[in-house]
Amino acid sequence: MLYAILCYHDEDVVGSWTSEQDAAVMNRLAVVQDKLAREGRLGPVARLLPTTSATTLRKDDPPVVIDGPYAETKEQLLGFYVVDCRNLDEALDVARDLGAANPGGAYEIRPVGVLNPGSVKT
Amino acid sequence: MTDAAWIDAALTSARPQAVGALLRYFRDLDIAEEAFQNACLRALNSWPQHGPPRDPAAWLIMVGRNVAIDEVRRNRRQQPLPEDEAISDLGDAEDALAERLDGSHYRDDILRLLFICCHPDLPATQQIALALRVVSGLTVKQIARAFLVSEAAMEQRITRAKARVAGAEVPFETPGAVERSERLAAVAAMVYLIFNEGYSASGDAAATRAPLCEEAIRLARLLLRLFQSEPEIMGLTALLLLQHARAAARFDAEGALVLLDDQDRSLWNQKMIAEGLALIDKAVRHRRGGPYQIQAAIAALHAGATRPEETDWRQIDLLYGALEAIQPSPVVTLNRAVAVSKVRGPQAALELIEPLAPRLSNYFHFFGVRGAFLMQLGRNDEARVAFDRAIALANSSAEAAHIRMHLDRLMRDSQPHNSKSSRK
Numbered sequence: 001m002l003y004a005i006l007c008y009h010d011e012d013v014v015g016s017w018t019s020e021q022d023a024a025v026m027n028r029l030a031v032v033q034d035k036l037a038r039e040g041r042l043g044p045v046a047r048l049l050p051t052t053s054a055t056t057l058r059k060d061d062p063p064v065v066i067d068g069p070y071a072e073t074k075e076q077l078l079g080f081y082v083v084d085c086r087n088l089d090e091a092l093d094v095a096r097d098l099g100a101a102n103p104g105g106a107y108e109i110r111p112v113g114v115l116n117p118g119s120v121k122t
Numbered sequence: 123m124t125d126a127a128w129i130d131a132a133l134t135s136a137r138p139q140a141v142g143a144l145l146r147y148f149r150d151l152d153i154a155e156e157a158f159q160n161a162c163l164r165a166l167n168s169w170p171q172h173g174p175p176r177d178p179a180a181w182l183i184m185v186g187r188n189v190a191i192d193e194v195r196r197n198r199r200q201q202p203l204p205e206d207e208a209i210s211d212l213g214d215a216e217d218a219l220a221e222r223l224d225g226s227h228y229r230d231d232i233l234r235l236l237f238i239c240c241h242p243d244l245p246a247t248q249q250i251a252l253a254l255r256v257v258s259g260l261t262v263k264q265i266a267r268a269f270l271v272s273e274a275a276m277e278q279r280i281t282r283a284k285a286r287v288a289g290a291e292v293p294f295e296t297p298g299a300v301e302r303s304e305r306l307a308a309v310a311a312m313v314y315l316i317f318n319e320g321y322s323a324s325g326d327a328a329a330t331r332a333p334l335c336e337e338a339i340r341l342a343r344l345l346l347r348l349f350q351s352e353p354e355i356m357g358l359t360a361l362l363l364l365q366h367a368r369a370a371a372r373f374d375a376e377g378a379l380v381l382l383d384d385q386d387r388s389l390w391n392q393k394m395i396a397e398g399l400a401l402i403d404k405a406v407r408h409r410r411g412g413p414y415q416i417q418a419a420i421a422a423l424h425a426g427a428t429r430p431e432e433t434d435w436r437q438i439d440l441l442y443g444a445l446e447a448i449q450p451s452p453v454v455t456l457n458r459a460v461a462v463s464k465v466r467g468p469q470a471a472l473e474l475i476e477p478l479a480p481r482l483s484n485y486f487h488f489f490g491v492r493g494a495f496l497m498q499l500g501r502n503d504e505a506r507v508a509f510d511r512a513i514a515l516a517n518s519s520a521e522a523a524h525i526r527m528h529l530d531r532l533m534r535d536s537q538p539h540n541s542k543s544s545r546k
Contacts, residue, residue, distance in 0.1 A: 021127060052359065053404070
């Protein structure tokens, strides 16, 4: 069984880390990730850019683009995509296509800062 | 989880919101700051024992308020307070609920806190010092170090700024839309000042002032979270990130300034560049351009060139032209002239900046740039005069050293092989 582990933290606090503190955390995480990777159990790992870089597409008819992260609490996170796009407009086009295929709810579009594609065999 | 570093980061990140809310309660900056300090002291005692609170800012506001009210009561022991003003227990659930409802104020609380620091009567250096002390919570010692002045002098500067702010009318009612956007513009300008205070430092000061750049970025991100749909705040944040991304490449081992063309671009921070570009993408969608967005777009064109020759100077020239149109300034024209020299050559660039001479007669960069254009044209004697003037006006030893490098080259060129390679 594949499990997704979703990372939550107070962004203000993480954003207050010095670059040394940040690097120290990343190094500690890398130790855990490397072990999983050697065992062939690590799937993609992403560190997302801050929520200030996020844009949300509400899948209404017609879809509405909103600045900022998805802030509602009445819907739940059900899945995610990682898509290679030249810019935000292209990413929004992809999201609109997906939204047309599956209306309702919303997509939060967030640039990926760091991506480790992982090594898991399925 | 409750180690000192975590608590420190939590207190730092909660500070603008907590001091902003306490200022709204007490309407006095000193009382608000002291209340926050007292709350922090209690947090250092309580959090390691009881674990961190769910909402550190709300905890600090509640405790800070209660401690301060307690203080006021003690000072007026003779006058008994009415029963309903009694301080409730720290663990009081109702109090916590009230505080969470107050959270709806917090955007204006933080904006007000930043806004009182950029009071128009305060000179820029005092605005910055006050914001770093009050909003960012840097110690007087840290700020004094960044400004290369004594701690006593900085203490005095901040005290004076506070006195002036206290004497001014600070509106505490919720601002209207126009007022809010005016406040936001003033605050954005101040954040950019803080950044430039760090960015323009060089030599030994560069390392001690670098935290100012990081603090400005933190404040810009904070503003952007509060005002998510403001393209100029996106532009400001992008601009700071794109400029700061070059930090590691801007100085050589001796602390001398390395020009953009000569920087090792592999040292540029790609994560910051990615974030800056993402923010520009977001801003562009609003189709409401502004000075920060344009400057960010210029910085993005530099960031996007893997080699200096790949820089899109034509586009940079156009963007500076747009910036001149909405924010005319001789300094903008001077920057544009550098792009013009790359696109149309040094003669056209020189013609562009000559009319600026009366207004920039005391500006280091004017003479540095003018000297460089003259040198490119092979007018070495005139170039030397301009460079000498630049050295006299240099703001730092790194700037002077950089110009001296040009002069040395002129000296070499004036030897037997005069002006052979000066035109390039």
